[in-house]
Amino acid sequence: MSGAPRVAAAPRLYDRTSELAAVAQLSARAAEGRGAVLLLTGGPGTGRTALLEQAVRDSRVRAHRVAAPGGNRVPWSGIRALLSALAPTPSAARRALRAARGPAGVPGALAALCPGEPLLLCLDDHHLWDAHSRTALDAAWRGNTGPWAWVVSFAAYHRPPDVPGARLLTLGRLSREGARHLLDDVCRVPLTASLRTRLLDEAAGHPGVLAATAARVPAEPKGGAGPSGPVIADASLSEVYRGLLDSLPAECGRVLTLVAVAGEPRPDAGRPDPAAGGADALRPVGADAVLAVARAVRASPEALDRLVADGLLRGTRGALRFDDPFLRRAVLGTVPPSRRRELYALFVPPAGGRSDARGGPAGGDDDSKGQGGAAAAPTPHPAGHGAGMSAAPPRPPGVSEESGTAGVPGAPAEADPVRDAAGGASRFRASHLAGEAAGAVRAPEDVPGLPGVVRGRAELARGLAALGDGPVGDAHQALLLAASLLRDGAPDEASEARFLAMEAAWAAGDPGACAIALGGGGSGADRTGTAEGADAAERDFRDGMRAALAVRLEEARAPLGRVVAHDGASDDPRRLLRAGAAALVLGDAPAAVRVHTRALATMRATARTALLPRVLEHLAYAELRSGQHELAAAHAREGLRTAESTGQRNAAAHQHAVLALAASVRGDAPAVVEHAGRALGTARAHGLVQARTLAEWSIARAELAGGLAAQAAARLAPLVGRGPRGGHFALRMLVVPCFVEAACAAGREAEAGTAAEEFAVWSGLGLDPQAPGQLARCRALLAGGGDSADWYREAVRHHEESGNDFERARTLLAYGKWLRRRRRLVEARRPLSDALVTFERAAAGVWADQARAELRATGGAADRRTVPxxxxxxxxxxxxxxxxxxxxxxxxxxxxxxxxxxxxxxxxxxxxxxxxxxxxxxxxxxxxxxxxxxxxxxxx
CATH class of the missing domain: 1.10.10.10 (Winged helix-like DNA-binding domain superfamily/Winged helix DNA-binding domain)
Incomplete structure (x- = not known):
């Protein structure tokens, strides 16, 4: 979310010895014929471009720096700029670009232009390159075998490129000595010792801020004491951070301004501590307060979500702060004083009292009184959309007052490890159920010699924490141990731990671990298969899921069907989640939507905020399966906000994956890249195979819709395969139809045929009502001859029965294309017109564009309002x-x-x-x- 700063590079580089050495090593590797990739990141003004230019000057091999092409990110413009820098003539560059867009990819283009020649290629501002170029480069780097060294810079607050094994360097602040040398280079006027010291102190080693300020500082009058206020003016900071601020979406910029203004002591007051990192420069403000007035500046909650997710803002829901104090001042420097007063007025506390940043009544803090109440972050005025403020969540059912007060002032002074551990576990679980942010209450520490139940609850709390924000493999093991320890003394909690352990294994894409969690064997699991206290529905769920994991579906249908019927009518959230999971496994998407909708209503009624992300995640998956993409996206956005406010990054990754998949239907390629990138960032770190598969699938669908069939097929091929590189075991077959379409278009018919045969077996199991129609479409694509028409008609018939309009429109579009390419233009118009109308109703923009273009090519009456x-x-x-x-x-x-x-x-x-x-x-x-x-x- 950041752009390149608009500050001239310093004449020389200081404190960048290790970074330049890393580039030199990279260049040496290229000279030896061994390619590698070095990633370079840094905030605004840290000198990424200057370092790349220095690397080009110092390189031992032929080197080029290629900047991000300006303008509107035309597809392939980045690769075109790279190849143009290397090609001797424009015609050679065009030939290389055609090669780069083909099966040979970027390595083939480079090999054609510079056969065997080692190169140092410095790509600046990778985050600003177009999506097609970034995807092609990612593919090249994953299989880089040529003598090419790549130095790739990207701005902080952006996800790094996906390059396995690449080294990542972050440009930080300068040392005091380096800052002094830089100041000597860039300062235009002599400075007194005192002013020089103040400037170095305030800049805190930031090279861009130091250079911008030194270029503006006036000559100090003789005998003067220098400026009375900050030496670093807000205008200088705005200059350094302008690239970042200009690149922000308008809504994000408005929300960032709100947070900056809300933290001011008064709308027209100066900052008492001008130095970077001062307490006043980092004053926090409640997220609820910002959201409550966001409507007044035409901003949505999603804008705040994005700022927090990108790291521009930090903290919990009750206390937001800027990650970079200079950024806060830069934002304030762009707001005129009159506008700042207007915005501040929205946060004026109501007459007769004031509130703290969390929305609760402020305490009688003496320090705050001494400042006349100015130290407390303001809260919304009732007339200024203050209704959005929320009180602390109510205590969940079953959580006693005592469980939430152990260890507070007034507790017994004598230490009791058992009591403290039990209280810690209870407090953690209570905070989880009540929806407090991660980190508000810590998971309890392990204490030797604890009773089994107490230790089991502590392990359950630890497993819950890892399931929300940690490697799901760790969560699985902790929850299995909790189930074993709780089995005799607390069977209901043991059952909950087993279900959660299965969820962790499912997210990790490990069917064997799922079976262990269900009691299918393995140490730490309940090998009896009949835990005490387990009701009939729980036994049905366990037996049905174990049969389904073993692909014995005839045995799975009856018990899982009973779970959907029994638990789906419950008001217990755990039972509803269990019933919804059973419905999804059975392929009954309407039942899964109905059950999870009931669970959502129950969650909201009981204010169990921490469970909301899980319910919304499952509900969104069910809606995707039933073809309700926009509804799934709406619930995923709500789930994302809740997951981030409660510190559940794993749930947030799943919601991002859903949003990416929905965006691939709409044809919103930037949103696909954005959400899929965020999902993959967490999924790879925490082992979320399910989220990773959905994110990769969404990227491939966007590529296929954009005409990049070869790249889509290459991305999907591992997902439909087996083994450690494969996709999620429950999603493999759902991905196959998309892979077959991409593979047929890319000339990989043999692989497509193999996948289609496996899909035919799976379709016969009856787990997905969409499968028969999709299978017939795959047969049509593979047939190629006269039989294709029969297969397409059969596919349309199956789609009519299943009721998924989007899949039906996909088939009609493919059928219309097939007819048009055989000059059967009149016949092609009907399926293409039908597909166009359906895509437009579903807001599937890129697919509608395809259908419209095909219809025009037949001479049909496509919508001509867009071309008057x-x-x-x-x-x-x-x-x-x-x-x-x-x-x-x-x-x-x-x-x-x-x-x-x-x-x-x-x-x-x-x-x-x-x-x-x-x-x-x-x-x-x-x-x-x-x-x-x-x-x-x-x-x-």
Whole structure:
């Protein structure tokens, strides 16, 4: 979420010896024919670009720095800039770009341009490159075998590129000595010793801030004491951080401004401590207070979620703060004083009292009184949308007052390890149920010699903590141990621990561990299969799930069906979650939606906030399975907010994966990249195979929709396979139809056929009502000849019965394409029109664009409102070529895309120019931008 700072690079680099040495080692490896990747990150003004330029100057091999292309991130613009820097002629660059977009990828293009030549390639601001280029580079780095060394810089607050084994360096602050040398280089006027010291103190080693301030500081008058206020002006900070602030979405910028203003003592007061990191510069403010007034500045809760997720803001829901104190001042420096007073007025406390940042009444703190109440962060005025403030969550049922007060002042002074451990476990579990943020109450420490039940509850608390925010393998083991320790003394809690252990194993994609958690053997598990106190529904769930994991589905249906019927009518959240899981395993998506909706209502009624992310996660999965993508996205957004406010990063990763999958349906490629990247960041660290599979699937669907079939097939191939690199065991078959479509388009029919045969066996099990229609579509894609029409018609018939409109529209689109390519234009118009209408109803923008382009190519009456006037009079083929030209494609790229010769493309383009009365590609792009609103290519 950050951009490049707009500060001139320092003449020399200081305190970057280790970073330059790492680049030199990389260059040496390239000279030896061994490629590698070095990742370089840093905040605004830390000198990423300057370091890359120095690396190019010092390189022992041919080196280039390639900046992020400006403009609107045209697809493949980054790779085009890279290859243009290396190619001797523009025509060679075009040939290399075609190779990069083909099966050979970027390594093939580099090998063609520079055969055997070692290179040092410095890619600046990777986060600003277009998605197509980033994906192609990721694929190249994962299999990098050429003599190419890559130094890749990206801004802090962004996810690093996915490069296994790559070294990551972070540019930090300068030492005092380095800061002094830099100041000597960049300062234009002589400074007195006192002013010099103040400047070095306030800059705190930040090279960009130091350089920007030194360029602005005026000459000090003789005998003067220097500036009375801060030496570093807010204007200098705004200059350094302008790239970051300009790159933020408008909503995020407004929320960031709210947090900065809310932490001010008064709207027009100066900061008592100007030094970076001072207490006043980091004053926290409650998230509830910010959210309550966000509507007044046209900002949504998602904007605050994004700022916290990216690390620009830190802290808990009750106390937010800026991660970088300079950023706070930079934000304030962009807000005029009058506007600052207006925003501050929204946080004025009500007359007759004031509240603290959490929304509760402020205590009688003497220090606060001494400052006239200014030290407390303000809270919303009732007239200023203050209704959004929430009180502390109520104590959950079953949690006593005593369990929540052990260890507070007034407790017995004599230490009792057993009592303290039991109280700690109770407090942790109570905080979990009540929805406190992670870290508010710590998991209890292990105390030797504890009774089994007390130790079991402590392990249960530890397992809960790891399940919410930690490696799920650790959570699985802790919960298994808890179940074993609680089995005799607390069978109900043992049952809960087993269910949670199964959830951890399921998230990790380990069916064997799931069976162990259900009592299928293994140390620490309940091997009897009939725990005391287990009711009939619990036994049915255990027996049914074990049969399903062993792919004995006839044995699984009856017991799991009884679980859905019995527990699905309960008001117990644990039973409802169990029933919903059973419904998903049976493939009964409508029942899963109904049960999880009931669970959601129960959670909200009992204010058990910490359970909400799990319920919303399962509900979103069920809605995705039933084709309700936008509803799934809405629930995932709510789940994401709750997961982040309660510190459950694992649940947040699952919600990001759902949002990525929903965005792939809409065709929102930036949202896919954003959410999938966040999901993968946590999934890889915590072993969340389920979230990883969904995130990779969403990226592949976006690639397929954007015409990148080869990349989509390469991404999906591991997910449909078995083994450690494979996808989640419960999702493999769901991914197969997408893989078959991508593989057929990419010329990998043999792999597609193998996957389709396995999918046919799975389809016969009856676990997914969508499978028969998807299987018939796969058969049609693989047949290729006259039999395809029969398979497509059978697929449509199955889709009519299953009721998933999106999958039906996908099949109709594929059928229409097949008919059009065989010159059966009149027949193609009906399925394409039907697909277009369905995609538009589902807000599936990129798929609707495909259907619209295909329909135009048949001469059908596609929606021409987007191309009025003379543009609307172009032939369908001319419209497609014009759209691609406006998107920045060359004639050769258009020829590859439309299976035409470059000469034919040139002929069509000359006719387009003549019809529209224009002379250049630039005029064409501008004309389409004015007539369509965005000028985007309609051919996807």
């Amino acid at each position: 006037g003379a543009v609307g009079e172009l032939t369908p083929q001319q419209q497609r070529i014009a759209g691609l030209v406006a998107a920045g494609a060359t004639n050769h790229e258009i020829a590859d895309r439309l299976s035409l010769s470059p000469r034919t493309v040139d002929h069509h383009l000359r006719n387009v120019f003549a019809r529209l009365g224009i002379r250049s590609r630039v005029e064409l792009s501008g004309l389409l931008s004015r007539t369509t609103g965005d000028g985007r290519c309609s051919d996807r």
